[in-house]
Amino acid sequence: MPLKNIKHELKDLDNVSVTALRIISILDMLLKEPLSDSEINQKLQENIKDSRALSKDTICIYINTLRAIGCEILRPTKNNEYKYILKSNPFKLNFSQEEINSLIEVRKYISTLGNWKLAVEMDDLFCQLHKQMNQESKKLFTFLKKADLCREIDIKNFSQDIDLIEKYCNENQNIMILYNSPNSGEKEIVIKAEKLTLENGSFYIWGYSYDINETTYLRLDRIKAIKLINLKENNNKALNNKALEVKYKLAKNSTFLFVPSGYEIILEENDKEFFIQAQVSNKFKFIQGILSYGSSCTIISPESIKMEIIYKLKKMTEAYQDIYLT
Amino acid sequence: MTKKLKVSSTAYRILLLLLHLNEDRFNVSQLNEIFSKDAQVARYFSKDVILKYISTLRVAGYKITKPCLSNKYTYELEKSPVLSNFNERQLKVLAIMDSYIKSLHQIKLIEKYQSFLKKLQKIIPDEQVQLLNKELLNQNENPEADYFRHEHYAELIKKIESLKKDKCRVSIKYKLSEEAEEKQVIFELKNIKYDKNEVYISGYSPVIGQTQLIKLGQIIDAKQLPTQSQYNQILSPVIFKLKGNLAKVYRPYENEKVVYSGEKSYSITVTAYIEDQDILLNRLLKYGDSCEVLYPKNTRDSMVKIIGKTLNNYE
Structure with missing residues (x-):
């Protein structure tokens, strides 16, 4: 935030717009915390020496100027302790189609490698990047993602924590999965968790199923719930010679x-x-x-x-x- | 009718400047265009006024580049007014992506990712930029990483990329295996495609009137021809029917459209605009009797031929 440590004296501010400087200063303050009229005045005087106290109307005009440029600022009311709250701002990044395409291409490639962990991390990063894009880039990103990554399952569709599922796999835990099967609806499946995979855009958990006496794989986005279970010793014997x-x-x-x-x-x-x-x-x-x-x-x-x-x-x-x- | 907000006009113009410099770099006349097109401003200003606005932003603490020959006399904001924190893992993922992009050996992709990273660094706090640069170096020097899969194709990929740029037909000599006879195809290049183990070029062959894929490992030579590409947007459609459970869960691939859903017995009809018939048929074979190729006849015939030949293996 540029104004953090900058103190100005009015007499030094030649060939600049002091009003703009004040408004930029208010934007900078509101990015950090909600502020009331008096707090804005106090902080402005700290930043710009010899600056006179501003009337409520002037502050209102300054806030409106920020709104006009695209800032969403809540009105000071009793509910918010009479403070201005900056909800969103228009200062976002603009990426070209080719720049966005480079991200999509590498994500597509990672999917072909079956690197589920990196794919999940990239999807998480893409969510963060999406928030930083301007409207035009957001539209482009969504369009290209839909067209070129059409088979990739969005991690937003996982109802369960993937790190926890990975932990169950690493520990070979017995788990009961509430699974939304496209054929038979919701059902409980008990498996001994083995591994996670990414194939053709879908994430799967693999594990030995006691019911069908075979290793099975289930799509993560169809899992409604997972819980750890204890199985009796004789059930575990079924695991022998499974391949x-x-x-x-x-x-x-x-x-x-x-x-x-x-x-x-x-x-x-x-x-x-x-x-x-x-x-x-x-x-x-x-x-x-x-x-x-x-x-x-x-x-x-x-x-x-x-x-x-x-x-x-x-x-x-x-x-x-x-x-x-x- | 919406009430017009009372605003400070000069401050609005300076904030408008900040908003646009945050997205790109501009020279004075481009900035003037922005002002003239903005509904609230709708006028041009002298260079001195614009310089005063830039000066205000600099006094406010924003680093803005000086216009010179190397930046084509443009102003560029070095750091965004609003910074965003990325966690350590996210910074590492950005660096891993950089190394994977480099491992694909396509100059254009590499350049565009670099320019993406440069823009992104505008919104990342300085200490995080340092961390990111450190990670970029670490990943580039990581000998254990999976970044060298396609290294033996690096030169060929660059050559194909440059041939593709020229939008001319190419003559490709290739061999399906070491023992096989050499083949030649006239190709209108479309894309370079990657999978886990292979790199392919896709293109349209005007002689056979079909798109196809060729593995880079099979290419012996690729030469530019003096004829311009004309048909490289054409993809051949194949229509197939899926039924049963597969039809219920089927997620269309790139360039596929589900054109009809059967109502009584659950089935769907899919039109696939394909780049390579063999690759599609290999996938459809996997679906067993849940799939039937409907169109075109030659693809339907090919499917029947493959099934028959496979059955012969067991006689």
Whole structure:
């Protein structure tokens, strides 16, 4: 705040507008705290030596000048101890479309890296930046965010503290989640919390579900409530051997650049193919991944997964019977 | 009719000046334009009057640059009248973002982020600016960070960025794999796209009449052609139907529109303006029998072909 330590003497103020100086001084004071007429007068005289006391009407004109420029200042009333309160000011930053675009591009990139923590921190920073933007920049920012980050779930939609959820994951706590499922409505799900992820713009909590005997993942923005629970010892035994070992081969000349994830290892490779072993904790997600590889991928074992893939592929052909028939 | 507030005209003009200098830098004639366009002022002033206004702001404690050749004879406010505190973590995130932007190797993005940071520093208290500068240095020198993923493409990205700037068609030679035959495509460049492991260029191929993506790792050579780009805004539409639970929870991707929602059995129809058919089909395959490609026929045929070939893997 520029006027903080500046004291002026009237006789030195040549070639300046003393009225403007006083009004800027009032703005500076109101940015720090609400003030009454007499407090404004007293502080003005401290800042500008030899300055005469101002009438209430003059102060009112000064306040109106600040209002005219865009400051929102509440009237002094009994309720606010007859003080002027600065609610908002127009001194915001103006960013160009390309500057805002640079922020959006890096946020988009962080999403592709799956770095959920940094994504959350960036969204928090974006909220703070949004407050500092002028109306035009705000509009531009909202528009570009909506267009280019259309799939990103806004952290404002989380009803639960993400730091606390992270803590539960780090401690592998048993938690009961009240989940708003799009299929079955609100329901309680008990999981042993494992990790948080960011995939395709959505934040998920992963954990072992005692009900379905498999690792499951739930969208954070659908979670209504979470509470810690104590489970009996025998329930915890269900956790043994939860991952299913699957072997598959993937053609090297496919459109994919295969990089093994944490649960996959390359057993063998030749000029044409990778032979991969995966520890599958969520069958649904794994099968989705295998299907997306198309004809580049073939399941080797176990037979149950192989049959499931064949069944799904046959079901898929049903929609295209017109082509098959011709 | 709203009551007109009684204000100090000179002070209003000086505050108006402060308001605009907070947003950008201006020379005397630009400031005069601002005055003339403002409903309350609506007139021009002599240079001396404007200098008096600037002088008042300086006396009030605002640092305003002196106009000179290097700043194109403009006035610029160094610090905003209203400062905002950012916490330590937020300052660190700003520095991490800077390093990630640099890791994308696009000069324009890097420059624009720098100019964003410069503007932002106007509203950050000096001690926090020092902290931010320290973090920027720390992140730039952080060898453990994930900032070097695309370093091997740095030169190619810069070349493509410069080709894109010239808005000319380019000839691209590429190979799908080391053993594969060399291919050549005439391309109207659109974007550089990144994912976790790869960098792609997207563009329109006027010869095949489709947009497509090419991995930078597959490019052998890219040359500028003398023909101007004409169609680089064209994206090919693919329409597909989703049903069941997937239709209920589906969130459209960039350049996708949900055009129809079925009422009885829950289904939606999505039009995707795609840059690469293969990438879309790989995603749609993931949806299993909850998805059916409707249009165009050649994309529908491609889907059928992929499903058939995949089934053949198990015969």
